[in-house]
Amino acid sequence: MLDDLNPxxxxxxxxxxxxxxxxxxxxxxxxxxxxxxxxxxxxxxxAPAVHSWLDGxxxxxAVRKGNTAHDVEFWRNVNxxxxxxxxxxxxxxxxxxxxxxxxxxxxxxxxxxxxxEFVITPMTAVSVAAALVTVAVAATVLLIAP
Amino acid sequence: xxxxQPRVVEQETxxxxxxxxxxxxxxxxxxxxxxxxxxxxxxxxxxxxSPDVAEDILQLSFIKAYQHLAEVRGRFDAWVFRxxxxxxxxxLKNIRRSHLSYxxxxxxxxxxxxxxxxxxxxxRTDLDGALxxxxxxxxxxxxxKHVEGRSYEEMADLLGTTVGALKMRVHRAREALxxxxxEKYA
Numbered sequence: 001m002l003d004d005l006n007p008x009x010x011x012x013x014x015x016x017x018x019x020x021x022x023x024x025x026x027x028x029x030x031x032x033x034x035x036x037x038x039x040x041x042x043x044x045x046x047a048p049a050v051h052s053w054l055d056g057x058x059x060x061x062a063v064r065k066g067n068t069a070h071d072v073e074f075w076r077n078v079n080x081x082x083x084x085x086x087x088x089x090x091x092x093x094x095x096x097x098x099x100x101x102x103x104x105x106x107x108x109x110x111x112x113x114x115x116x117e118f119v120i121t122p123m124t125a126v127s128v129a130a131a132l133v134t135v136a137v138a139a140t141v142l143l144i145a146p
Numbered sequence: 147x148x149x150x151q152p153r154v155v156e157q158e159t160x161x162x163x164x165x166x167x168x169x170x171x172x173x174x175x176x177x178x179x180x181x182x183x184x185x186x187x188x189x190x191x192x193x194x195x196s197p198d199v200a201e202d203i204l205q206l207s208f209i210k211a212y213q214h215l216a217e218v219r220g221r222f223d224a225w226v227f228r229x230x231x232x233x234x235x236x237x238l239k240n241i242r243r244s245h246l247s248y249x250x251x252x253x254x255x256x257x258x259x260x261x262x263x264x265x266x267x268x269x270r271t272d273l274d275g276a277l278x279x280x281x282x283x284x285x286x287x288x289x290x291k292h293v294e295g296r297s298y299e300e301m302a303d304l305l306g307t308t309v310g311a312l313k314m315r316v317h318r319a320r321e322a323l324x325x326x327x328x329e330k331y332a
Contacts, residue, residue: 046324051317055291055298074324074331078292081270085293090187094201095179098208106170109216 046071160222164215175212182223183208185294186230192289193234195278203233227304231286238282269331276326280319287315288323 050071052058064072160181166174183204190200207229211222218225277285290296290304291312298309298316305312 046317046321051320054320055313055316071324074328075320077269077331078273078323078327081267081273082292084270085188085192086295088184088188088191090183090204091197091201094187094204095176095183097201098179098205099173099176101205101209102172102175102212103209104172106168106172107212107215108168 050075164218164222167212167215175208175215178211178222178226179208182226186227188293189227189289190230190234192277192293193231193282193285194237195274199237203230203237207233224304231305235282235286269327272327272330273323276323279326280322284315284319284322287312288319291316 047063047068049058049063050068053060053063053072054075060072063069160178163174163177167178186207187200187204190203191197194200194203207226210229211226277288280288286305287301290301291298296304298312301312302309
């Protein structure tokens with residue numbers, strides 16, 4: 001399986017793609033990009049009932065029979081192994097490390113200047129007008145001067 | 147209804163803590179770290195397979211969260227989860243780009259105690275190896291479902307995608323994992 005992860009792509013559509021195209025595609029891509037080989041994956045479709053059981057929508061008794069019994073056993077083992085991962089806790093030193101690495105100043109909201117609110121007071125308006133007039137006069141003098 | 151009430155209270159508490167931190171009480175941030183570090187660490191550890199990398203990602207994520215704390219809108223836990231999840235995906239992208247072999251360089255080896263290392267069954271080791279062979283988005287969906295025990299709705303909310311898309315990813319991840327492991331454990 002390569003990084004074609006479009007979840008909306010129905011499996012049936014992908015099955016219709018000629019195997020030669022897949023093979024050629026796989027050859028072109030480097031080993032680093034190659035992940036789960038497609039051909040191997042396509043042979044191991046799980047029954048929808050098994051997915052439903054794993055999703056908690058069906059009781060185990062409903063799938064622990066017939067062809068799916070073997071899959072149920074496999075996933076029970078996997079889930080048992082996952083149990084350990086569920087109990088993993090952050091090593092104790094990590095919290096202290098994070099606290100020591102935090103900046104010493106309080107976090108502040110950084111707003112870009114174009115999103116900041118401008119308050120125009122009469123004084124500001126007069127100052128801006130005066131500055132504009134000065135710039136205009138200076139520009140005129142420079143243009144007119146020989 | 148009974149389940150949502152504690153959640154609301156918890157979120158209010160998060161907001162209060164955030165206000166205290168923004169008001170200059172830096173130590174209050176420790177409460178947020180204590181509250182959320184375990185699930186975030188588990189996510190980073192399962193995604194990267196390396197305790198050292200998981201610690202680094204967790205640390206960088208909390209520092210980033212602190213720096214941008216004033217920008218939090220809504221749930222803090224969801225917001226910081228996205229920072230960690232993106233950190234994991236960025237790391238996976240970079241390690242692929244640098245053509246480092248996961249098997250050689252990042253196989254979990256530094257588990258907390260030697261006993262824990264010994265306790266790791268063969269299946270668990272093979273499972274970690276098989277997980278590392280999955281594309282990042284499948285691995286992420288599988289871990290959120292099977293290790294973190296999240297509902298598809300919660301996953302969709304956190305990852306900003308649809309329940310259908312996530313179901314598809316989890317299903318494909320299961321099938322790929324079974325394909326990779328079945329020969330040995332059938």
